[in-house]
Amino acid sequence: MAITLDGTLGLTLPVPLTPANGGTGLSTVGVGALPYGAGTSAMNTLSLGTQGYVLLAGASAPTWGALSGGTF
Secondary structure: OOOEEOOOOEOOOOOOOOOOOOOOOOOOOOOOEEEOOOOOOOOEEEEEOOOEEEEEEEEEEOEEEOOOOOOO
């Protein structure tokens, strides 16, 4: 694997850095997306949510949803 430095001293890797090596395993993350852990695999992302929705804990991953009931 080759690691190169560009003219602005930015580091360029030919492949995403794996979680085992301290990276995310992702090559890109969309605008507004939230990366979240996936154990020893590459991280997953959750796309930007709908206005008025909140981040909720799903059974195995975060999700967007509306709150129901209660006082906030």
